[in-house]
Amino acid sequence: MQELNDNEKQLVHAVTKLVHLIVCLFFISVVLIILQYTGIPKFTRINNKEALWAQAMAKAAADTGAVKKTNNLWQAPDTTLIATEANHELILYGRELIANTAYYLGPKGKVFQLSNGMNCQNCHLDAGTKAFGNNYSAVAPTYPKFRERSGSVENIYKRVNDCFERSLNGKALDTNGREMQAISAYIKWLGNGLKKGEKPKGSGLTELAYLNRAADPEKGKLVYQQKCRSCHGENGAGVLKPDGIIYQYPPLWGEHSYNIGAGLYRLSRFAGYVKSNMPLGATYDAPQLSDEEAWDVAAFVNSQARPAKDLSKDWPKISGKPVDHPFGPYSDKFNEQQHKYGPFEPIAAVKKKDKNKKQ
Ligand code: HEC
């Protein structure tokens, strides 16, 4: 047999190496394929949306364990699942608009300038996902619905624009525009997995029991000074971040705050909001204010000056006004002072009697 010269030796060497490599790769592939189909969790292939959802829900349930089992509060779907939606870009934009409204739509907004500098998220905490943090869970399942304030059936667009015109003391968004479509897509996405008409536990705000006296702005002032002023400021004007666009601490009264037509201007809404959410860090399970403190600080904040709004078209049926709507005329004999600060129990009792009479 002829001896191989050096070049030929090198060639044989290289070819042998290549063959080894191919064999190795082949074995690795075989092992991967086997793992894929034998259901070892890391490699489990999830090729449809339902399976992804089921897995995320199971994980969420396991994560919160006992807490979820005992209080059964609504939990927002896992945001990583947004990527599985055909309109995921729209949904993500909607979430961003809710979290950082002022960047896009505030006085220095880069899309439109149509609202005060607040973010939806200042009141709808964690982009509208926090239990008893005024979350949006009940919106997709319950709208369109009849609302006494407008005396009409409202869809999600109308309800969102209510907050633009009142809570953000601004103008309504064009319903067909990308911004409204995005906000509505995100809110609908949050309702995934809920049945039509369902109002999950933990949606909206905490309903506090009425005090047996009127809420007291003087007492509330002390609460404010001790537990709120450090963030929201001596004059309630809040503090902007260094960028001058988004609030670090949003305003509670004054020209940049919500107007007199906003939900928080009703004492029960304000008290319910702060009870489960303020001072920052408070939760439904771990509140930091007594009920009395919550009602009194609500009375103090809502007796400070804030933007006006024409409310002449609101509550076309006056008997539909909630007990704590602070502007007459009323279908009962209680005055504006009592409708604003309470005591609310006597008003509620009369309301209940009237309702029973009608039935
Ligand atoms: C100053 C606080 C505040 C801000 C800011 C705010 N909202 Fe609201 N929003 C409320 C209150 C209060 C309610 C009524 C809650 C209740 O009555 O239980 C509400 C209700 C809603 C609802 C109806 C919820 C339901 O379950 O029926 C939607 C939808 C909504 N807001 C959207 C928005 C959007 C979108 C933004 C931003 C453009 C926004 N809100 C900004 C305070 C605010």
Ligand code: HEC
């Ligand atoms: C440690 C700082 C801090 C303290 C103390 C605090 N807040 Fe807040 N508050 C915030 C922040 C931050 C937000 C907005 C939350 C967000 O955007 O996620 C907020 C939001 C609010 C809102 C809704 C938005 C608005 O501006 O209308 C109200 C109402 C409110 N706080 C009331 C109170 C009251 C009443 C107290 C005292 C009992 C209080 N806060 C104490 C930081 C604080």
